[in-house]
Amino acid sequence: xxxxxxxxxxxxxxxxxxxxxxxxxxxxxxxxxxxxxxxxxxxxxxxxxxxxxxxxxxxxxxxxxxxxxxxxxxxxxxxxxxxxxxxxxxxxxxxxxxxxxxxxxxxxxxxxxxxxxxxxxxxxxxxxxxxxxxxxxxxxxxxxxxxxxxxxxxxxxxxxxxxxxxxxxxxxxxxxxxxxxxxxxxxxxxxxxxxxxxxxxxxxxxxxxxxxxxxxxxxxxxxxxxxxxxxxxxxxxxxxxxxxxxxxxxxxxxxxxxxxxxxxxxxxxxxxxxxxxxxxxxxxxxxxxxxxxxxxxxxxxxxxxxxxxxxxxxxxxxxxxxxxxxxxxxxxxxxxxxxxxxxxxxxxxx
Amino acid sequence: xxxxxxxxxxxxxxxxxxxxxxxxxxxxxxxxxxxxxxxxxxxxxxxxxxxxxxxxxxxxxxxxxxxxxxxxxxxxxxxxxxxxxxxxxxxxxxxxxxxxxxxxxxxxxxxxxxxxxxxxxxxxxxxxxxxxxxxxxxxxxxxxxxxxxxxxxxxxxxxxxxxxxxxxxxxxxxxxxxxxxxxxxxxxxxxxxxxxxxxxxxxxxxxxxxxxxxxxxxxxxxxxxxxxxxxxxxxxxxxxxxxxxxxxxxxxxxxxxxxxxxxxxxxxxxxxxxxxxxxxxxxxxxxxxxxxxxxxxxxxxxxxxxxxxxxxxxxxxxxxxxxxxxxxxxxxxxxxxxxxxxxxxxxxxxxxxxxxxxxxxxxxxxxxxxxxxxxxxxxxxxxxxxxxxxxxxxxxxxxxxxxxxxxxxxxxxxxxxxxxxxxxxxxxxxxxxxxxxxxxxxxxxxxxxxxxxxxxxxxxxxxxxxxxxxxxxxxxxxxxxxxxxxxxxxxxxxxxxxxxxxxxxxxxxxxxxxxx
Numbered sequence: 001x002x003x004x005x006x007x008x009x010x011x012x013x014x015x016x017x018x019x020x021x022x023x024x025x026x027x028x029x030x031x032x033x034x035x036x037x038x039x040x041x042x043x044x045x046x047x048x049x050x051x052x053x054x055x056x057x058x059x060x061x062x063x064x065x066x067x068x069x070x071x072x073x074x075x076x077x078x079x080x081x082x083x084x085x086x087x088x089x090x091x092x093x094x095x096x097x098x099x100x101x102x103x104x105x106x107x108x109x110x111x112x113x114x115x116x117x118x119x120x121x122x123x124x125x126x127x128x129x130x131x132x133x134x135x136x137x138x139x140x141x142x143x144x145x146x147x148x149x150x151x152x153x154x155x156x157x158x159x160x161x162x163x164x165x166x167x168x169x170x171x172x173x174x175x176x177x178x179x180x181x182x183x184x185x186x187x188x189x190x191x192x193x194x195x196x197x198x199x200x201x202x203x204x205x206x207x208x209x210x211x212x213x214x215x216x217x218x219x220x221x222x223x224x225x226x227x228x229x230x231x232x233x234x235x236x237x238x239x240x241x242x243x244x245x246x247x248x249x250x251x252x253x254x255x256x257x258x259x260x261x262x263x264x265x266x267x268x269x270x271x272x273x274x275x276x277x278x279x280x281x282x283x284x285x286x287x288x289x290x291x292x293x294x295x296x297x298x299x300x301x302x303x304x305x306x307x308x309x310x311x312x313x314x315x316x317x318x319x320x321x322x323x324x325x326x327x328x329x330x331x332x333x334x335x336x337x338x339x340x341x342x343x344x345x346x347x348x349x350x
Numbered sequence: 351x352x353x354x355x356x357x358x359x360x361x362x363x364x365x366x367x368x369x370x371x372x373x374x375x376x377x378x379x380x381x382x383x384x385x386x387x388x389x390x391x392x393x394x395x396x397x398x399x400x401x402x403x404x405x406x407x408x409x410x411x412x413x414x415x416x417x418x419x420x421x422x423x424x425x426x427x428x429x430x431x432x433x434x435x436x437x438x439x440x441x442x443x444x445x446x447x448x449x450x451x452x453x454x455x456x457x458x459x460x461x462x463x464x465x466x467x468x469x470x471x472x473x474x475x476x477x478x479x480x481x482x483x484x485x486x487x488x489x490x491x492x493x494x495x496x497x498x499x500x501x502x503x504x505x506x507x508x509x510x511x512x513x514x515x516x517x518x519x520x521x522x523x524x525x526x527x528x529x530x531x532x533x534x535x536x537x538x539x540x541x542x543x544x545x546x547x548x549x550x551x552x553x554x555x556x557x558x559x560x561x562x563x564x565x566x567x568x569x570x571x572x573x574x575x576x577x578x579x580x581x582x583x584x585x586x587x588x589x590x591x592x593x594x595x596x597x598x599x600x601x602x603x604x605x606x607x608x609x610x611x612x613x614x615x616x617x618x619x620x621x622x623x624x625x626x627x628x629x630x631x632x633x634x635x636x637x638x639x640x641x642x643x644x645x646x647x648x649x650x651x652x653x654x655x656x657x658x659x660x661x662x663x664x665x666x667x668x669x670x671x672x673x674x675x676x677x678x679x680x681x682x683x684x685x686x687x688x689x690x691x692x693x694x695x696x697x698x699x700x701x702x703x704x705x706x707x708x709x710x711x712x713x714x715x716x717x718x719x720x721x722x723x724x725x726x727x728x729x730x731x732x733x734x735x736x737x738x739x740x741x742x743x744x745x746x747x748x749x750x751x752x753x754x755x756x757x758x759x760x761x762x763x764x765x766x767x768x769x770x771x772x773x774x775x776x777x778x779x780x781x782x783x784x785x786x787x788x789x790x791x792x793x794x795x796x797x798x799x800x801x802x803x804x805x806x807x808x809x810x811x812x813x814x815x816x817x818x819x820x821x822x823x824x825x826x827x828x829x830x831x832x833x834x835x836x837x838x839x840x841x842x843x844x845x846x847x848x849x850x851x852x853x854x855x856x857x858x859x860x861x862x863x864x865x866x
Contacts, residue, residue, distance in 0.1 A: 012696070017704065018547045057696040061689050094692065285536065295713065308401070311470070314477035315804060317512035317519075320731045336720030340526060341728050348521035350504075 003047035005214040007181030008199040009033050013056035015204050029201045037070045044076045051181030052084025052156030061094045072101045080124045082107045084156040088129035121149025133161045140166050144174045156181040167194050192225050201231045205294045208235050233265045242274035242300045259291045267292040278302035302343050318345050351810050352839050355430040362388040362416040372861035377850050378843045380865030386843045396429045398478040400444045474808025484801035488815045499781045507768040509800050510740040511732045530721040537714035544708050551701045558694045565687045572680045592666045603655035610648030617641020739803050746799035754832045790820045811839035827852050834858045
């Protein structure tokens, strides 16, 4: 027995609106899903679980037809599908009356139901979101039915407003595997027992790191699961550490080197940290032209020794200014204000 | 605070030199390049240390400038001073590998490691910046009259607003404003991009809404057609009407067919009976003629209704297929409409999310906020300082100026635009119309007043570095007398003998310190 566990495909999402690569990413989300199906056609699995949010919003009829067609091309695989909080079954949703292929089992409502697979001794449990938010812990009381075989729970959510879950409790109720969706970062909660597959393709700049799906198979009667990286690109963070002798050019060289090793196809967020020479004028925006860069966060500081300066300038405006900020918990704005003002006062001094 | 004695072990070009100071006026006399500045630097470094700059700046920082060429392991010396009623001895070695400092309270015999404890308490909380602003007084730098006016006005304004003459508040604010402008431009650009994206979404939504309208109209047209065919629910059913008409026609057709048969039969029976019973051929013929007439009539009617029946059947079929077609196209239009509606709602949601996100502050807006906060804080703190020292500074400056000019200039005034004037008692004169000597006097008064105001806890000595070059005899005598009267420790650093001559002539006691 072999299965693939997918989640949070978010077909129809338009990542990074306003960036030049936005529409290409929209297409890539579809394309990667088609690649998963094509892969199954080449090397069939018995079961395909899709743990919610296959669509980013309410699916259009033609989108359902497209997906259904794709499912029809893998007739030997039984597909278990649920609606998540993004593509929840609205009152007039096309999900309601859609006629799925024979090999597709769609969980039609918010009632947790058990379906026995027609060929294997596998029991699949699941429900679909009919609301955008569900605060009731609908999975916590789930118990597998009597029956020899594998008991697999398809579950979407896990935070306070999307079916809060006690994963350990659920798993110990007797489910062999809990196929989770909703959290975009892939993570194994219980080894071979419960996992978030994560988004198949990263959906926005906060979905950092590798993405793909989870593959499971039986080995000597025991279930083994592994994460399979499958997304065509990833969002990564590049940290550039400034030193006192850094310049704009040295920063750009650092970035170029990092991009070369981490890959030019990925999409980056750049964070600049460290201590820079106070007189260095950084142009963070320029870094955006070196690759796919969503944003540049400049968290670097002029290399001032605040305590020393406070002492040195005590009794004058500069001393007062440092003291005003130094001895309180500064938020981001105050931290920046401290350095901006101090630098201006010091650099314009006669 | 009173500086009592210096012992310079090794500092710049000076080795093993001891200087004793009086608590009153001291004249440190020496030719140019004889080491007067070195002594000033030594005193300051003894109190505040010699911190090294980092990186390239270290190459010509104070540490490197005064690092002794010979015997560099010994870099420093000892200073004896009195502060807050206690006598102290402070020894230092600045050499970075043998750094050492020690403060001995000679009265209590307590030793302190000043690197750990700090000197602030002992010095009455005078910081290095305050020391720079009060203790050491150098000559005004400007050469031309106009620059001098500006320099003096800047000094006064800076003292009043910042307590530090070296701070240039105007330029600092200008710098912050320029940074803000830069971020503002970027923020506006982003804002525009966001609006453009929103606009695109809106256009898309409008397009779909248009398509939905078209579909709605088409559906309405079909509804109308259906109405004209009497297909609307509640109205008489068109099919039923057609069926009734059809049945009627069929009945008529069948009736006439029957009539035709009946008249034929009647005709035949008539012929037979008349042939059997009567013998009149005429009667028989008449009966046959009547029957034939009836048959002919019925036949015609039957044919007519048969044709009409066929017509009505065709009509019904046509009607049925049209109805079928309408139904089908309405169905598909509705499906199309539903699809568009879902699409439209999805876009609406996306638009809303996009709008919500655009309310989050962007990075640029945060920078703008930070810059605004910096400017507001500087303004607020500057106002505080102005409030605390501004008026006092002007009053005391005026007082000193009046004293050293024998009442000629009674008051220093400054307007909101930092323009300075002096009041002679009957009129005010702008700085630009005063002689250099008078401006030097104003500057002197300002520095003295600032020293008093900024070092309130403990009065500090004043080191005057060649400041009397522009004073004539009369002015110099007046200022020296004033210093004597003030009873402060003053170190006059000079390369002229005039100061000593006048002090001697006026009978003012002073300590002579000769450098060679």
